[in-house]
Amino acid sequence: MPSPLRLCVRRSPAPDAGQAATLVTLRLPSDVGCIEEAVELVTRHCLAGHRTLKKTRFRLQVVLSEALSNAIVRGNREEREKWVYVRAELMPDTIRVSVTDEGSGFDPSSVPEPIHPGQIDEANGRGLFLIRKLVDAVQFNEQGNSICMILRRP
Amino acid sequence: MGFSQTKDPSGITLVQVEGQLIVGNRQELKELIQAALDRNERRILIDFSRTGYIDSSGLGALVSISKRVRETGGELRLAGLNEDLRSLFELTKLDTLFAIAETPQQALASF
Numbered sequence: 511m512p513s514p515l516r517l518c519v520r521r522s523p524a525p526d527a528g529q530a531a532t533l534v535t536l537r538l539p540s541d542v543g544c545i546e547e548a549v550e551l552v553t554r555h556c557l558a559g560h561r562t563l564k565k566t567r568f569r570l571q572v573v574l575s576e577a578l579s580n581a582i583v584r585g586n587r588e589e590r591e592k593w594v595y596v597r598a599e600l601m602p603d604t605i606r607v608s609v610t611d612e613g614s615g616f617d618p619s620s621v622p623e624p625i626h627p628g629q630i631d632e633a634n635g636r637g638l639f640l641i642r643k644l645v646d647a648v649q650f651n652e653q654g655n656s657i658c659m660i661l662r663r664p
Numbered sequence: 665m666g667f668s669q670t671k672d673p674s675g676i677t678l679v680q681v682e683g684q685l686i687v688g689n690r691q692e693l694k695e696l697i698q699a700a701l702d703r704n705e706r707r708i709l710i711d712f713s714r715t716g717y718i719d720s721s722g723l724g725a726l727v728s729i730s731k732r733v734r735e736t737g738g739e740l741r742l743a744g745l746n747e748d749l750r751s752l753f754e755l756t757k758l759d760t761l762f763a764i765a766e767t768p769q770q771a772l773a774s775f
Binding site: 637 | 717
């Protein structure tokens with residue numbers, strides 16, 4: 511059955527990131543059912559034309575899934591009129607992926623470490639921790655509704 | 665992505681995670697395990713040999729399932745985690761919470 515989603519990906523030269531860069535953007539609705547397809551689409555475009563280690567693909571898939579889940583569930587609270595925006599800047603040696611929601615944002619420093627004693631058997635709270643462990647750098651905007659994840663290509 | 669469920673000859677419930685275990689389908693897995701517990705199936709093996717990736721919601725669902733199985737006096741085993749999937753359990757220290765076997769066969773033999 512064809513997907514009911516219309517995910518739009520644009521590949522174009524990134525004007526402010528040098529000649530070699532490519533910009534991929536994608537917008538998706540606040541529906542967790544869209545995450546898997548969005549992850550596959552963005553991952554494919556991010557890794558196209560590069561020899562990629564299996565580990566890099568896996569890490570990109572997991573952190574994208576985490577960031578989209580956070581944006582849809584916590585940021586946009588699954589309100590269907592709100593969107594999630596993905597922007598990937600692809601450089602020869604680096605992938606910078608930003609995921610932005612239309613929520614009010616959060617304070618990333620307020621999230622407790624899930625591996626502290628007493629936290630390990632909690633059902634929630636591992637998403638941001640995993641992202642930080644799996645990418646080379648993480649940045650947030652001031653509002654806290656946009657995360658930028660940077661992976662170096664091996 | 666989805667789940668398939670079988671029973672081995674000794675009555676162990678074997679659930680295979682095909683594709684991803686993420687926020688979009690974690691509830692389905694929880695309900696599937698709960699239904700097995702409701703049928704008095706107490707030995708449960710979740711096999712990840714055909715799994716692509718797991719997100720934190722999927723890990724959280726496994727934590728909830730583990731608690732539920734323990735509460736009912738059952739046993740849960742995980743198996744078939746490749747190196748990447750296993751790293752998620754190690755990073756989050758969940759490898760200390762679960763009984764993890766290398767292969768489904770080894771897990772079945774450990775009940």
